[in-house]
Amino acid sequence: MNAIIVSTLLGVIMMFCSWGIKSQQVQKNIALIGLFILIIANLAHMYGWYVVDYDTKGMLTYSFFGLYANTLLFALTFIYVWINGDEIAKIGNTSADFYSLFFFILCGISVLTSFDNLLMLFIGIEILSIPLYILTGADKKNMFSNEAALKYFLMGSFSTGILLLGITLIYGATGSFHLTAPVVSISTGFAQEQILLSAGLIFLFAAMNFKVSAAPFHFWTPDVYDGAPTVFTSFMATIAKAAGFIAFINVFNSQYKALGYSWTLLLTFVIIATLLVGNIIAVFQRSVKRMLAYSSIAQAGFMLFALYGKSEISNEAILLYAVVYSIATIGIFAVLVKMKENSFEAFHGLGKAQPLLAFATTVFLFSLAGIPLTGGFFAKYYMLSALLKAGAGLWLVIVAVVFAAISIYYYFKVIQAMYFTAGEPAINPLPNQYKYQLLALAILLLILGVFPNLLLNYLYF
């Protein structure tokens, strides 16, 4: 409850900030302080201290996992703002507006990590999505940004409609919005209710797939990610997406798992399609930004493995994956933002011109590719291990590793451009501080690559 209340308040405060405070730097600092307060408030909740203690009648339930996910996502937002603050200031008139939207998104995230009711799921998703539509179109003078925003908005509304339809059908079958409400078992229920429930769940599933950009509902992703201002793409592809996954897991690891075999079959199809589309199309991209858009689809395919079933480490797996993937993606987008163009050629000779930056970029790419010694390896490792423990066949793991090997191809293209091709990198001048920020991020990934427990031990308290 703390996080929801505090993030809303902070969002409102940020909204009015731009009236009194003109300095973008001060606005950024206020946002950082706000995020810090938000993290503290959420931690306070974890250890039993509430701003208000209100009985939500089962609309929201707080688990340690959800709260911890909150903390991590807030911390990631903190890192994101800390690094990208100056870049955000370059878009639009005042960055306080955007910070305000971030806080509303975080409010949506806090709902999504704790809902126990399909209505709250719907509300959470809407609170999360609407600011994202605005952020996509934030670069008002840029036609691509506008186009992307419109496309995202239309597609997003459509999928929300499907989500609502699904929820309605489920309500029709079970008579309740609660996730914990008894589900009509496929084998014993009345025929009509079975059909309602199955249809409802399929709609729900499709809508959630849309939100996390899984194939075959991914078509909006490349255009939107490509069109949106790069800083905001970074936010969308990481924190917002991770929240979507946690919500997704929350729904489908509940009672609805009773669907059993047919559900797993559907999921397997979606996972393989997502991995296939993401990885194969990414190979052929000429723009790094678009390549990263497809790679984010491919990574979503990996994260979907967490849905495969509940095992003792599936929670760890999704948290680690979300965090590590987000750190690496925030990092690589932070580099991309400074490039004059998005092509691979822009990276030529970066290794020589900016050794520190190139090193950090290499670590980010290694992590995305899942190479040992970076956090990405353990993220993938936990995911696959959870998959096996949830009872999936070895063949699915083999499929996953084959796609992981394909992903090497397009991630390493950037490394080749940086180190092995001579040239003048098309990069804007960088303040030293920025390089050290990125280096710190890279070192964080390396530490997680040897001691992932630093992140995961908290789950055992």
Next chain:
Amino acid sequence: MMLVSFLFLPVLAAIILLLIKNNKTAQWTAIIFSGLTLLVALQILNTPMVDFNIAWLPNLNSRFILHADGLSKILILLTAISFPAILLATANNEYKNRNVFLSLLLFTEAGLMGVFLAADGLLFYFFWELALIPIYFLCSIWGGEKRIAITFKFFIYTFLGSLFMLAGILFLNAQTSDHSFLINSFIHANLTSGEQVTAFALFFIAFAIKMPIFPLHTWQPDAYEQSPTAVTMVMSAVMVKMGLYGILRWLMPLFPAAFMAHTHVVVLLSVIGILYASFIAIRQDDIKRLIAYSSIAHIGLMNAALFTHTQIAIQGALIQLFSHGINVLGLWMVADIIEQQTGTRSMQQLGGLAKKQPTLAILLVGFALANIALPLTNSFVGEFLMFTGLFQFNPWMAACAGVSVVLAAIYTLNMVQKVAYGAISEKINTMQAPNKGAQAVLIILLIIVLATGVYPQPLFSLTADTLQELFVK
């Protein structure tokens, strides 16, 4: 603690090297640290080692365990000899950013040592990759003209292989009773015969690509040719042994039934590979490519010996792990000296080395004879044992593989004849005596070749415990 120093010393040196800009200081730092590693390696040869064992990832039940038995020791010795030797012999070669080059090389050494020491599945995988990644950068930055595409092929090939192994490790971990990665738990995992074959295949692909075995060898000759010679030496003298080591340490004890079921297929593949590589070697004009193909043939023979699962052949292979490393190191070094000084690797443009540089020619002949396993050289002992085992396993296979000895003599002696004898060619005429360091290294290596050829007993006793482990249990 001594075992940790095999990882600690090279890593420490690699980090220090990044800070040293002066070429000469960097070179000597690298040599001194790898020399220290060699001293430690000599130290552990005759002492039974205590395992180094600490918790690493408690949630996953993975431990940081280093264990050294005879098999580990002989490969550690080879690694520890190779690095200072390579660094000394190539000290005069030109590299831009030498300190980074050396630093990456020493990271590779740490990775290799880790592979040969790890007794925990996940740790093993970790080091397996750690050894590969610096090589990727070394070849791509400092390699020949076509380096980028070729190194990339090599990297994706091996990375895919090791990912399969990772899947295998994950699978085994799920099957063990205590859900750990310890090699002993893996050995006692409860597998049905079908599961054993699957896991066997996953591991075997990784090892087969690394060695490489026909038909997965296509990355190798190109990669050897395009890499800077110091890296080629590391790859062909030490890195390919990772695959053979993997078979001895992991494949054979973990999946005994699946192993026995596939002996014929694998031996057949190896024999095809041996003949295929030998025939191609005959047609080569480039010295580097010739050595590369000859190396494929030799590794294929060792792999075939392992899969005969006869005690005598495996004994031979264990010794040959070491001997082949030393021989091929010597051959590469001579080839490198010739290339550095004449600027060509084509045998047609060389000739008359014996008249111009007799010492170098003698060394070349020495290593060439070792390469064809002449009696009194080290590989004679190993190859003789391997062929004996292969004959017990299947005389036909032994006969086919035996042809390769003749072929080896053809291509190796042909090379010696073209390079060392005949009229002094234009290129050779400009040659100076190699530097003292390189000469000293080559002489020491040749002494090792002859010494272990005449008196191989120390190598036998070093590996006795491994052999017992594999056959008595």
